[in-house]
Amino acid sequence: METILSLKDLTKKYGALTAVDKLSFTIEKGNVYGILGPNGSGKSTTLGMVLNVVNKTSGEFAWFNGNTDTHEALKKVGAIIEHPNFYPYMTAAQNLALVCKIKDVPKDKIDEKLEIVGLLDRKDSKFRTFSLGMKQRLAIASALLNDPKILILDEPTNGLDPQGIHQIREIIRKIAAGGTTILLASHLLDEVEKVCSHVVIIRNGKKLYSGPVDAINASHGFFELQAKNMKLLQELLIAHPGIENVSEKENIVTAILKEPMDAETINEYLFEKGLSLSYLVKRKESLEEQFLTLTNQTPSA
Numbered sequence: 001m002e003t004i005l006s007l008k009d010l011t012k013k014y015g016a017l018t019a020v021d022k023l024s025f026t027i028e029k030g031n032v033y034g035i036l037g038p039n040g041s042g043k044s045t046t047l048g049m050v051l052n053v054v055n056k057t058s059g060e061f062a063w064f065n066g067n068t069d070t071h072e073a074l075k076k077v078g079a080i081i082e083h084p085n086f087y088p089y090m091t092a093a094q095n096l097a098l099v100c101k102i103k104d105v106p107k108d109k110i111d112e113k114l115e116i117v118g119l120l121d122r123k124d125s126k127f128r129t130f131s132l133g134m135k136q137r138l139a140i141a142s143a144l145l146n147d148p149k150i151l152i153l154d155e156p157t158n159g160l161d162p163q164g165i166h167q168i169r170e171i172i173r174k175i176a177a178g179g180t181t182i183l184l185a186s187h188l189l190d191e192v193e194k195v196c197s198h199v200v201i202i203r204n205g206k207k208l209y210s211g212p213v214d215a216i217n218a219s220h221g222f223f224e225l226q227a228k229n230m231k232l233l234q235e236l237l238i239a240h241p242g243i244e245n246v247s248e249k250e251n252i253v254t255a256i257l258k259e260p261m262d263a264e265t266i267n268e269y270l271f272e273k274g275l276s277l278s279y280l281v282k283r284k285e286s287l288e289e290q291f292l293t294l295t296n297q298t299p300s301a
């Protein structure tokens with residue numbers, strides 16, 4: 001597997017505040033990574049450091065297996081981390097032509113990239129006539145002009161309406177399907193779940209989880225149970241090797257599973273031990289509940 005970027009104990013301090021705290025993770029070619037965390041968790045600062053616009057305090061990062069220095073490596077990176085800066089009175093194509101000149105890439109890429117973001121038919125429209133979503137899509141086209149090995153996006157759908165959000169997500173999927181590695185920062189779990197294959201969850205600059213998006217949702221779920229003899233119920237559940245945690249709240253016992261188990265199995269086990277249940281249901285936490293637990297937030301109403 002080809003490593004695009006690796007971070008090792010990367011840290012940024014602003015005075016007494018540690019914005020990014022010993023962050024380590026690896027980005028492999030061909031995947032779509034999300035850095036997911038609440039506002040102020042250090043996502044933008046992390047992206048800023050690896051893009052050389054924020055000075056790191058300590059730790060390391062290496063582009064492309066460490067074989068290329070950062071300055072050279074960044075020529076193979078496409079990034080949008082601030083509001084796109086285009087000239088309002090120039091057309092989409094004219095703005096991109098200017099970017100081609102700055103990046104020293106041939107202008108014949110312009111139509112190809114405008115096509116990817118669905119703006120080819122608006123290439124001769126002035127930038128000032130574009131909606132926010134179109135402006136964002138033009139920024140993506142611009143970041144793609146040098147055929148980057150990785151595309152980096154900071155909150156790519158911020159401020160867009162649902163249709164604009166949908167279009168950007170579709171474009172990200174299309175770019176990823178073409179083989180470009182993608183790293184995006186988002187505070188939206190839903191976005192990461194829909195678009196990314198891998199996720200790094202951070203809070204207060206610290207990594208809480210990194211791995212495939214699917215794996216975060218791979219818990220085996222839990223049972224909610226009730227019986228006349230609640231004390232015996234809890235004792236029997238604690239003694240069961242397939243259960244890792246038992247708690248009671250408002251007269252309902254919750255038993256978290258450490259291996260797959262269906263409701264019939266636990267019912268039979270308890271019945272054999274002389275206990276009849278008055279209530280039994282199996283549940284699984286949604287990804288959202290797990291994310292909120294990890295980041296210690298309370299669900300909004």
Ligand SMILES: Nc1ncnc2c1ncn2[C@@H]1O[C@H](COP(=O)(O)OP(=O)(O)OP(=O)(O)O)[C@@H](O)[C@H]1O
Nearest residue numbers: 014017019037038039040041042043044045046187
């Ligand atoms: N230039 C700076 N000077 C001082 N503190 C900063 C600076 N930039 C960021 N911070 C602080 O560092 C922490 C992380 O900020 P950062 O912008 O990286 O978070 P974020 O996860 O990207 O959040 P958001 O989604 O709100 O942009 C925050 O507490 C922020 O106030």
